[in-house]
Amino acid sequence: MTKNIVIVGTQWGDEGKGKITDYLGNEADVVCRFQGGNNAGHTIVIDGNKFALHLIPSGIFHEDKINIMGNGMVINPIAFKNEVLELENKGFSTKNLFVSSRAHVTLPYHIELDKLQEEIKGDQNVGTTFKGIGPTYTDKYSRIGIRVCDFINDDIFKQKLTFVINWHNHIFKAYGKKLFDVEEVFIEMKEYQIFMKNYVCDTTKLIDDLKNDNKKILFEGAQGALLDIEQGTYPFVTSSTPTAAGVATGSGVGPNYIEKVLGIVKSYSTRVGSGKFVSEIDGDIANYIRERGHEYGTTTGRARRIGWFDTVVINHTRRVSGLTDLSIMLLDVLSGLDEIKICTHYLFKGEEINYFPALIDDLNECLPVYETLAGWQEDITACSSFDELPLNAQKYLNRIEELTGVSISLISVGPDRKQTIVKNKMW
Ligand code: GDP
Ligand code: IMO
Ligand code: MG
Numbered sequence: 001m002t003k004n005i006v007i008v009g010t011q012w013g014d015e016g017k018g019k020i021t022d023y024l025g026n027e028a029d030v031v032c033r034f035q036g037g038n039n040a041g042h043t044i045v046i047d048g049n050k051f052a053l054h055l056i057p058s059g060i061f062h063e064d065k066i067n068i069m070g071n072g073m074v075i076n077p078i079a080f081k082n083e084v085l086e087l088e089n090k091g092f093s094t095k096n097l098f099v100s101s102r103a104h105v106t107l108p109y110h111i112e113l114d115k116l117q118e119e120i121k122g123d124q125n126v127g128t129t130f131k132g133i134g135p136t137y138t139d140k141y142s143r144i145g146i147r148v149c150d151f152i153n154d155d156i157f158k159q160k161l162t163f164v165i166n167w168h169n170h171i172f173k174a175y176g177k178k179l180f181d182v183e184e185v186f187i188e189m190k191e192y193q194i195f196m197k198n199y200v201c202d203t204t205k206l207i208d209d210l211k212n213d214n215k216k217i218l219f220e221g222a223q224g225a226l227l228d229i230e231q232g233t234y235p236f237v238t239s240s241t242p243t244a245a246g247v248a249t250g251s252g253v254g255p256n257y258i259e260k261v262l263g264i265v266k267s268y269s270t271r272v273g274s275g276k277f278v279s280e281i282d283g284d285i286a287n288y289i290r291e292r293g294h295e296y297g298t299t300t301g302r303a304r305r306i307g308w309f310d311t312v313v314i315n316h317t318r319r320v321s322g323l324t325d326l327s328i329m330l331l332d333v334l335s336g337l338d339e340i341k342i343c344t345h346y347l348f349k350g351e352e353i354n355y356f357p358a359l360i361d362d363l364n365e366c367l368p369v370y371e372t373l374a375g376w377q378e379d380i381t382a383c384s385s386f387d388e389l390p391l392n393a394q395k396y397l398n399r400i401e402e403l404t405g406v407s408i409s410l411i412s413v414g415p416d417r418k419q420t421i422v423k424n425k426m427w
Helices: 017-025 077-089 108-124 133-141 154-174 182-197 203-212 245-251 284-292 311-321 360-365 391-404
Strands: 004-009 030-033 042-046 049-053 066-069 097-100 217-220 260-266 269-271 305-307 325-329 339-348 351-353 367-374 407-412 420-422
Touching (some): 004 017, 017 042, 017 325, 017 407, 017 420, 097 203, 108 133, 108 154, 108 182, 284 305, 311 339, 311 391, 325 391, 367 391
Parallel strands (some): 004 217, 030 217, 066 097, 260 325, 325 407
Antiparallel strands (some): 042 049, 269 305, 339 367, 407 420
């Protein structure tokens, strides 16, 4: 019997990880997020009601499940309190929510640093979410970060805050920005410190106990493999490890524990922020897909860039994340198109390649090589099995399996929990 599944984004984020985490969370005992912060926006639709989560794992809508925010996350205490209260106000309990004492906290100066860095980069900016994610991870790796265990302890928090604010004020001063005042931040954080304290524990130990109790654990990734700091389109990436490898470091389990890695993949591609996107399209078809798929960011409201399904990308993710299964999302959005394209290779310096070049300048030179398939006109949002899908939709999915070498286990035909087709059982 399957004991754990890792859910990862295979493209540039927003693939529908939240929906599938909620869906598979029904049969799990535990849901654990292992990286990222409130740069994420995970949407869950239950009986027509839409919920957006940024920090809290998408298992929270199942009352009896344990939800864990792992040590690999960066947590903005203000956003955390707001998100918890919003859920509680809507009648969802957070009594089984646990925050890792080893996770790092995002504080107001991280957000200002994020904005400043983007400003300095000018037209080379990353297009970040301005949530302070990069600077929080930078502090972590510079070993000057403030962890949750520090944050909830008055004396230690004050001491670390004094050091780190003095450190960053040099930069703010150099660029003529407003300086931060230790006392002001300390006082502002008081209510959030007290609030967060109730949720904190050693989640590494908690997960180990749950594992030993044979509990089923679902790991929820944020972002996507192409935004991975190691394997993504660097420097146009986030600052964490959204691939399955991040589960080990970000939640404190050994890599040999992982059984299944479910890649969440849109039936086309989207990207927000800067950076090359080889299969990007614009014009009528892009607009058709953007409107049907409501392709506007959950976190920032930005219009998402649109492209065709790219097997070079998915093969890259298969390798770096060890994908065992795929969940194809938003297939319903493609209904009504006469033709659908799949990018099978890149044309690079006159040669067809099927790997992702590391050098951004090389990637910028790549052109998409497409295969064209016939589309389908039928509305598929009520289909509940693979066989009910129009023949051309089946052919499209079969071709994706052939080109990626990964079996499709789930197919999503609408945003609602119920609009999910199971081809192979995951648990
Ligand atoms: P995440 O960040 O990976 O969790 O994805 P987001 O929630 O940011 O973006 C996915 C969007 O697609 C959300 O608005 C979902 O409600 C929606 N969605 C998910 N699956 C489907 C689907 O199969 N069909 C349609 N039409 N929308 C979907
Ligand atoms: P979910 O979990 C889509 C993108 C930003 C930017 C880059 C770096 O909802 O899929 P950051 O603020 O992380 O430093 O920004 O990464 N980005 C996302 N794009 N979905 C996300 O999360 C993202 N999180 C970050 O747009 O290009
Ligand atoms: Mg999202």
